[in-house]
Amino acid sequence: MIAVTAPTGNIGRQVLENILDRGEAVRVIARDPSPFPPRTRERVEVLRGSHDDPDVVNRAFAGADAVFWLVPPNPAAESLEAAYLDFTRPACAAFEGQGVRRVVGVSALGRGTAMARNAGAGDGVAGNGRPDRGAPASATGR
Numbered sequence: 001m002i003a004v005t006a007p008t009g010n011i012g013r014q015v016l017e018n019i020l021d022r023g024e025a026v027r028v029i030a031r032d033p034s035p036f037p038p039r040t041r042e043r044v045e046v047l048r049g050s051h052d053d054p055d056v057v058n059r060a061f062a063g064a065d066a067v068f069w070l071v072p073p074n075p076a077a078e079s080l081e082a083a084y085l086d087f088t089r090p091a092c093a094a095f096e097g098q099g100v101r102r103v104v105g106v107s108a109l110g111r112g113t114a115m116a117r118n119a120g121a122g123d124g125v126a127g128n129g130r131p132d133r134g135a136p137a138s139a140t141g142r
């Protein structure tokens with residue numbers, strides 16, 4: 001089973017459809033699953049909530065072979081650190097606690113890109129906070 005975060009977003013929606021097309025079992029974390037088309041809703045297990053909630057991610061990642069994970073944009077965040085670490089810390093603990101062996105994460109600006117370098121410490125926060133403790137992680141940045 002593959003767990004998918006932010007499945008209603010631009011990126012997560014496409015990831016979800018690709019995984020479903022391959023016939024994989026999928027569990028999604030969604031605050032509101034109503035945007036899913038009926039065909040998608042029929043084929044996924046929905047765990048309602050936000051993936052910054054330790055209880056939600058622990059339940060969502062239990063038994064998952066792999067997780068697709070990203071930090072949602074939050075223009076109202078008090079700081080970059082808060083925006084990224086509030087999501088990353090519960091996820092890292094749940095990856096370790098649930099023994100997730102593979103995590104595919106989306107970086108903030110694309111690791112190693114000129115845009116990320118120009119952002120200076122910003123991408124450092126996002127990149128260093130990526131969920132690679134205890135699980136092999138693939139970055140899907142450009």
Ligand SMILES: NC(=O)c1ccc[n+]([C@@H]2O[C@H](COP(=O)([O-])OP(=O)(O)OC[C@H]3O[C@@H](n4cnc5c(N)ncnc54)[C@H](OP(=O)(O)O)[C@@H]3O)[C@@H](O)[C@H]2O)c1
Pocket residue numbers: 005006007008009010011012030031032049050051052070071072073106107108109110111140141142
């Ligand atoms: N590496 C790169 O080159 C690259 C390129 C583009 C984007 N990105 C990164 O990808 C992320 C954006 O992805 P996207 O374009 O798919 O975003 P998006 O279209 O804006 O969708 C946001 C997703 O996050 C969910 N979400 C928002 N706030 C949430 C919260 N507090 N708790 C739980 N879920 C929440 C939304 O769910 P609801 O339906 O509940 O609102 C939705 O599924 C950003 O972090 C951005 O930095 C990286």
